[in-house]
Amino acid sequence: MMEVRERREEILQRIPRLRLAFFIVLAVIASSYWFVQVVQGSYYRELADNNRLSKVPIRAPRGLIFDRNERLLVDNVPSYDLLLDRSSSTDLEASVEFAADILGRSVEELEQTLGRYGGSSLFTPILIAENLSLSQVARFSAERLEHPEFGIEVGHLRVYRNGPLTAHLLGYLGEVSKEDLEASDTDYALGDLAGRRGVERAFESRLRGTDGERVVVVDSRGRPRDDYRSTAARAGSTLKLTLDLELQQEAARYFEDRVGAAVALDPRNGDILVMVSAPSYNPNRFARRLDRGEWRALLEAPHNPLQNRALQNTHSPGSLFKIVVATAGLSERAVSSSDAVYCGGSTRIYNRRFRCWKRAGHGWMRLREAIKESCDVYFYHLGQKLGISRIAHYARLFGLGSPTGVEIAGEKRGLVPDPEWSLRVRGSSWYPGETISVAIGQGPLLTTPLQIASMMAIVANGGLRVTPRLDRDQAIAAPESLDLDREALEFVREALWAVVNEKGTGANARVASTQVAGKTGTVQVVEQKSWIDSKDLDFEHRDHAWFASFASVDRPELVVVVFVEHGGKGSQAAAPLARILYERHFADRGPHQPS
Numbered sequence: 001m002m003e004v005r006e007r008r009e010e011i012l013q014r015i016p017r018l019r020l021a022f023f024i025v026l027a028v029i030a031s032s033y034w035f036v037q038v039v040q041g042s043y044y045r046e047l048a049d050n051n052r053l054s055k056v057p058i059r060a061p062r063g064l065i066f067d068r069n070e071r072l073l074v075d076n077v078p079s080y081d082l083l084l085d086r087s088s089s090t091d092l093e094a095s096v097e098f099a100a101d102i103l104g105r106s107v108e109e110l111e112q113t114l115g116r117y118g119g120s121s122l123f124t125p126i127l128i129a130e131n132l133s134l135s136q137v138a139r140f141s142a143e144r145l146e147h148p149e150f151g152i153e154v155g156h157l158r159v160y161r162n163g164p165l166t167a168h169l170l171g172y173l174g175e176v177s178k179e180d181l182e183a184s185d186t187d188y189a190l191g192d193l194a195g196r197r198g199v200e201r202a203f204e205s206r207l208r209g210t211d212g213e214r215v216v217v218v219d220s221r222g223r224p225r226d227d228y229r230s231t232a233a234r235a236g237s238t239l240k241l242t243l244d245l246e247l248q249q250e251a252a253r254y255f256e257d258r259v260g261a262a263v264a265l266d267p268r269n270g271d272i273l274v275m276v277s278a279p280s281y282n283p284n285r286f287a288r289r290l291d292r293g294e295w296r297a298l299l300e301a302p303h304n305p306l307q308n309r310a311l312q313n314t315h316s317p318g319s320l321f322k323i324v325v326a327t328a329g330l331s332e333r334a335v336s337s338s339d340a341v342y343c344g345g346s347t348r349i350y351n352r353r354f355r356c357w358k359r360a361g362h363g364w365m366r367l368r369e370a371i372k373e374s375c376d377v378y379f380y381h382l383g384q385k386l387g388i389s390r391i392a393h394y395a396r397l398f399g400l401g402s403p404t405g406v407e408i409a410g411e412k413r414g415l416v417p418d419p420e421w422s423l424r425v426r427g428s429s430w431y432p433g434e435t436i437s438v439a440i441g442q443g444p445l446l447t448t449p450l451q452i453a454s455m456m457a458i459v460a461n462g463g464l465r466v467t468p469r470l471d472r473d474q475a476i477a478a479p480e481s482l483d484l485d486r487e488a489l490e491f492v493r494e495a496l497w498a499v500v501n502e503k504g505t506g507a508n509a510r511v512a513s514t515q516v517a518g519k520t521g522t523v524q525v526v527e528q529k530s531w532i533d534s535k536d537l538d539f540e541h542r543d544h545a546w547f548a549s550f551a552s553v554d555r556p557e558l559v560v561v562v563f564v565e566h567g568g569k570g571s572q573a574a575a576p577l578a579r580i581l582y583e584r585h586f587a588d589r590g591p592h593q594p595s
Contacts, residue, residue: 060209063236171198209236318521321441383439518549
């Protein structure tokens with residue numbers, strides 16, 4: 001009896017521990033059930049749904065882009081895209097090898113594509129390839145039973161109808177990366193295409209559209225059986241630009257064997273009619289997603305074809321800057337139209353000799369003749385009278401040293417130097433001799449062709465500033481009235497007419513049908529201590545060529561600026577293109593004399 005009582009007491013002592021163990025096991029089971037049903041419920045519901053439902057994205061076509069005369073610039077054409085549903089693949093490695101064989105691409109390249117989607121949902125289809133050929137579509141369709149993980153989607157291939165002629169203006173599309181998603185709060189997904197440069201980027205929100213989705217019921221082999229629900233895609237908005245395609249084509253042809261840029265705009269409202277940068281590239285290559293080798297080749301190509309030289313490349317304006325200095329001199333009463341300076345080919349200022357571009361000199365020069373003949377000696381002395389601070393003030397009034405406000409991203413500010421800049425950036429005082437160089441547009445003075453076009457529009461408008469624009473449907477902003485002397489501007493305008501029409505340096509831009517006013521500019525690339533013709537130098541050491549102009553003088557409606565890198569003299573390399581554009585623009589009009 002003692003043994004039974006002892007065993008009974010021992011069993012009674014174990015019961016609480018057994019009860020505790022039972023409740024612990026029960027709690028673990030309940031917790032696991034709660035975790036599966038609540039915490040992971042959405043995942044398993046998605047897994048269950050995807051056993052019978054398949055989501056097919058419907059890509060929204062981007063908005064079309066037209067020029068000012070309704071000519072189609074950018075279009076969408078149907079293309080076949082290959083999608084991979086990883087949840088339907090039993091052997092992802094074998095799936096990749098199968099696709100690589102048909103596509104003629106390496107397994108490593110496709111694996112890199114898959115790697116970019118590492119953090120995305122297993123049930124999100126991955127875009128593997130675009131613009132498939134009909135034979136490739138047929139092969140994937142024929143193997144559908146064995147490889148249900150692959151699907152063919154009819155997409156939209158972006159086509160730039162004029163290729164390199166409008167590349168820098170229109171830009172191109174690029175794939176959205178993980179870095180883009182992390183830096184943005186938009187609803188893009190990996191694999192989406194977005195505007196990367198030019199108009200495509202500037203008007204991305206209008207051009208993009210909204211994607212749709214088609215959900216279908218599939219059988220055990222992944223074959224679609226019935227539609228479950230569908231959300232239609234909404235196309236992007238149509239965009240009408242201020243561009244004149246005919247003028248753009250003329251300018252692009254002129255730059256086929258040259259490096260540089262051309263800009264033409266309407267000074268009355270800021271409409272950009274021409275924006276050409278050379279050398280160019282074919283944006284249609286980006287529509288099929290460049291590989292690393294192709295991208296590297298573009299980056300390493302001579303003269304950087306991806307750079308928009310019209311607004312991203314800065315150079316000294318050369319003698320174009322004499323427009324600013326002449327206006328400043330008249331406005332500040334530092335000079336009168338009757339003051340004369342003798343040019344003997346060079347002059348000595350601050351114990352240093354400064355040369356004129358004309359070795360024999362121009363003789364006695366007044367301001368009108370100095371502008372017409374682009375006499376450097378005259379403007380050396382005028383710059384000395386004004387000083388750098390007053391010159392910089394008027395340069396900024398003309399918009400130099402600041403972005404013009406055009407919609408395209410990446411515009412450079414340029415540079416207008418002054419003593420404060422010298423101390424802040426160089427850590428040294430401004431030297432008076434530097435002012436003499438700046439007075440003829442040399443030295444640390446940097447502008448873009450678009451800034452020069454904006455400056456010429458101010459001259460053409462008699463002191464009113466307009467903002468360059470590309471959106472034809474945008475409301476036209478009222479011009480800004482600048483604090484510039486109207487009489488001084490009128491004098492400069494008439495002198496610029498003489499540059500072209502009285503056998504001045506811009507005679508090569510003369511047009512019979514209208515009255516063109518303009519100014520040539522030649523910028524030294526390397527310092528020359530003697531008179532050497534630029535064409536006798538190596539290409540990279542030759543002078544840059546400028547020509548800035550507007551027409552007609554009494555009723556300005558077109559500004560043309562041409563910049564040719566290492567082109568030599570502005571009168572020979574840049575002015576002829578301006579004449580071509582004016583002749584085309586005024587082609588349907590008879591001879592017009594200034595009022």
